[in-house]
Amino acid sequence: MINKKIIIQVMGLLLLIEGFFLGVSSLVSLFYGQYDFSALITTSLICFSTGTILWFITKNANKNIGKREGYIIVSFVWIIFSLFGALPFVISGAIPSYTDAFFETMSGFTTTGASILNDIEAMPFGLLFWRSLTQWLGGMGIIVLSIAILPMFGIGGMQLFVAEVPGPTPDKLHPRIKETAKRLWGIYMLFTIIEIILLKIGGMNWFDAINHSFTTMATGGYSTKQASVAHFDSPFIDYVIIVFMFIAGTNFTLSYFALHLKFGKVFKNEEFRYYLGFVVIFTLIIATSLWFYGGFNIEKSFRDSLFQVVSIITTTGFATADYLQWMPFTIVMIFALMFFGGSAGSTGGSIKIVRITLLLKNSYQELKRIIHPNAIIPVRINGKSVPPQIISNILAFVVFYMLISIGSSVVIASLGYDIETSLGAVAATLGNIGPGIGRVGPIENYAHIPDFGKWFLSFLMLIGRLELFTVIVLFSPAFWKK
């Protein structure tokens, strides 16, 4: 029997938290004296009252949270948060359609950054703040999920990283999650604050600095400006955001080590080295092509390439240039990058560098296995050999990811979209990136997609964010048996 009461109780608790942050957003609105205050405070009260009711009716719940309850809670958190979080947009009239508001909010909590807004700068400040906050909160959720919870579920090779979490009691769920969360959230907040200060120094006002820092650290990519980061037209701001996107795409346990000055641990980490390597290689190739054929100077070619490469590989989705105007082969490279994703244990989405790394290594080992069929040739990462079961798990994840990408592209194409747009919209939502290719590129948005498509893409954001299996397992009959 699934312990339904405890699930409802946790949802109640989480609604209280959401109510609190909506309350904070309403204060921002109050500060700027805008019309969205009542929508935000109303939703805050709805969350508080619903949360309190759910909490009370399940007061006597058995506190046991098993694995199955865990799966259900994880998926439901994102859904419930988005269902309620969309309300202020609709109530205020800023986004009249609930479908649009839900899409925008799910895109926020999943740190995707795909938007349906045609005029971001017309939005009131309280709602803009809430919109950025959904990403920042989503990022916090993902850090805990990917470093503390998913490894216990054994999803897609995540158990590889369990050992690296600096938690004192690896066996007991509660203290470990708590301890891990405390440490990593501390780092997350610290980086957010530093970025805010640097962006302020770079010339942003406090409001923009806070919002962009929220969405950088979450690798979310929501901007307060229609032109995204290009709006500020400042090399300093570009470089600050590049650095923090890169940090946000790094395993937060590595940041923990770096802050404790254990840099050796960081640079010895193979995922980090591949991550750095991919960024360097892609940037150099694209920068060279922009420099030769794009008519820019060296610095601008380099900065635009680096920014876009880091933005896409970390699945942030900020833009300082419309990469769809670049040469076709760079567009293919950008599209390919959409399947890389940040590091495991970062706020980045998509397939993740460690899986790509293991894939490449395993493919190379496969060649050796063909030459020496009787030799046992393990795949090693960070000096340790990876058990075949985990390799197979990771390969299955990647195959699943590709199957979902192709199948979903057919669905989007059936709405009348061309191939590029279909592939791009799917890669950008499933990978939690935001802008894609085709008609959902960095200077366009998702407003033109029919309602069905918006719900469908929202679902892709959810399953992409939760490492596919966490959600898909709920649709499997075996999950519900006995």
Place this chain on the structure above:
Amino acid sequence: MINKKIIIQVMGLLLLIEGFFLGVSSLVSLFYGQYDFSALITTSLICFSTGTILWFITKNANKNIGKREGYIIVSFVWIIFSLFGALPFVISGAIPSYTDAFFETMSGFTTTGASILNDIEAMPFGLLFWRSLTQWLGGMGIIVLSIAILPMFGIGGMQLFVAEVPGPTPDKLHPRIKETAKRLWGIYMLFTIIEIILLKIGGMNWFDAINHSFTTMATGGYSTKQASVAHFDSPFIDYVIIVFMFIAGTNFTLSYFALHLKFGKVFKNEEFRYYLGFVVIFTLIIATSLWFYGGFNIEKSFRDSLFQVVSIITTTGFATADYLQWMPFTIVMIFALMFFGGSAGSTGGSIKIVRITLLLKNSYQELKRIIHPNAIIPVRINGKSVPPQIISNILAFVVFYMLISIGSSVVIASLGYDIETSLGAVAATLGNIGPGIGRVGPIENYAHIPDFGKWFLSFLMLIGRLELFTVIVLFSPAFWKK
């Protein structure tokens, strides 16, 4: 030490065989009294003399063919055959550029069917016959390779099918290859002859009937007409070719059973059932969309869909309709189909149905494994559980296939092509299909691709045809060690 002499000797022997078939083609030219006779007979003599020289200088070779020699021979056969087989096109002046002629010939021997000819019907009959014959011979080569040789190499899960080959002595190389080849080539020829007769009955002349039967059974797709099979505009011919493409895409050992009236064995075979299932599902979806939105009647919608689906899934590449004019979602479906391929042990290329089947099954089992992490949940095919090592082997193959597809698309895009054309040209050559999407669709061809691109795509045809690892292993330093 690699036994170089035996490799050279085998090449000599194979050149004698190529010389023989070039001689046959020259007779066709003689029969029609056309200008290509001298080019064909000259090349035939070049092959005979080179072959004889190679044979003589290696007379005293050690007859041991190990695994490494096997790999080298297999890759070299296709290269040498194409290098020599391209000559009559150049000597006759019918294809002035050697690059073009090599592309056309490699496309033939690999049963791809990608063409650089802008006016097929202007070609003399001897060369057209040779062009179709390259495919038919390539098909014969592939049957033996995939059923008798590759399983011994342990490439990409092919060992799964070893057990199914009705060969009497599974341990000894020579008698088994010989016996298997004899039986399966007999079936191949029988089907070719039956198809020739049926196409003649359907209204083709003997020349067209023979050529189209050659290229159907090889899943090659070279036509003697610029408009491909659409030229004949005959439902009967369409259906005949559909049936034989489908047969050519079926494991030839199953055809062997079918001809011995053991239909139970055929329909119990899971790969066959999935193959049939994919054809039915894709055809029904596409036919429905053509019927509703394409303005055709039911029969025409059904026939066009079935023809194109079977043509693409079997990697034949004949066309009776320009699928690029269909709705975008059907184009995405056709593009996805390019990665399916025929059955293992057929003449079809690409990833192959059995691998796709195992991928799907393994992904589903992965969900179960997540729910019951300690249970051993094997993947079964044909009632037998597949060892994890083979699953991992197959997953690695698919991942390799995808990595090569994406990397190669970047290369083609760097020649100035758009994303669709780049993806399409790579999928269509690596998968040995022929027509792709974008500017290499069914009514266009590969003539406009720059020379570098033609050599690059020729290489893709080769590695795709030889199950990737057979060729790539030659580039690995480990292969050449000791």
